[in-house]
Amino acid sequence: MDLLKKKILEEGQVYAGNILKVDCFLNHQIDCTFLAEVGKEFHRLYQNEGVNKILTIEASGIAIGAIVAQEFGCPLVFAKKNKTKNIAGDVYTAPVESFTHGTTYNIMVSKKFLNPGDKVLIVDDFLAIGNALNGLISLVKESGAELVGCGTVIEKGYQHGGDKLRAKGIRVESLAIIESMDADKGEIVFRD
């Protein structure tokens, strides 16, 4: 997606440790006009697959999920990271290791909102090692719903999470795949 690559090059910042900050348009301040284009692109890619539910994970997947769900005219469900008093009853749950924070947490979705017969598109802002996506995929499988595929805005190709999922036969569409970054030069190279 050329608009996304342009925004990454113009507004993203590369730091040592392979950190790409896009908090000015994607995951802290969110450019919702741009996000509308992201929603249209995921809809174009998955429009013939009978998607009836978008699944994401709090927090930074939610804005993307909401806009994508509007394009598909279907509900968004977001997995929660911490059990709250307000989720009563049965949940699907999976452990997710956080690469950023060095911890493991449980994600959960109420069993009411994922069911056999659902055709689920998973969306998220970033795909790196793929831990969050793997957790979400495990929730979908546990529920008996059908996984249509995954849509991530930015994939860090050099961490190979997307490649591993594709090797398992899961459709993964990323709107920009970064092959390498150089913090000293501020350079970003995209996969063709």
Next chain:
Amino acid sequence: MDLLKKKILEEGQVYAGNILKVDCFLNHQIDCTFLAEVGKEFHRLYQNEGVNKILTIEASGIAIGAIVAQEFGCPLVFAKKNKTKNIAGDVYTAPVESFTHGTTYNIMVSKKFLNPGDKVLIVDDFLAIGNALNGLISLVKESGAELVGCGTVIEKGYQHGGDKLRAKGIRVESLAIIESMDADKGEIVFRD
């Protein structure tokens, strides 16, 4: 907002302890077609105020914030509840007491994204005691930005957080205000 009241009556569940569960359309599974109407209503209420930034708090405010920001054609900023490695540098911060969880946490917004000259509309899913809104208002004041007002989807009128803010001269628009609930009878009474 009649559509919202109808959804609360038809899909909401009242539990002992003044708990209203609307997780089937507002804060776990999200009805994004309905949310588009919420966005239009907040835009109708605040369209003449020069709003150039929507501010909310993770996690359940984000979907609403994204749709409202699309209506206004402006960015969304969401306050984060936990410091992450990916927020570097200076932040505005405020403590917020969680009524639901019985804990206090800090919320924060990068100083890059709230500035003098900004005209900020704060949105959230629920307004009860008003702790989250008060924290967000404090971030806006600290930044020197102008607070245009607050928009919440459901206000629990019997907890008086909204009334206290209005008494301070802050514009607070809630799309449905619940005056009382009865868990035994499953009854919900709205403020006129």
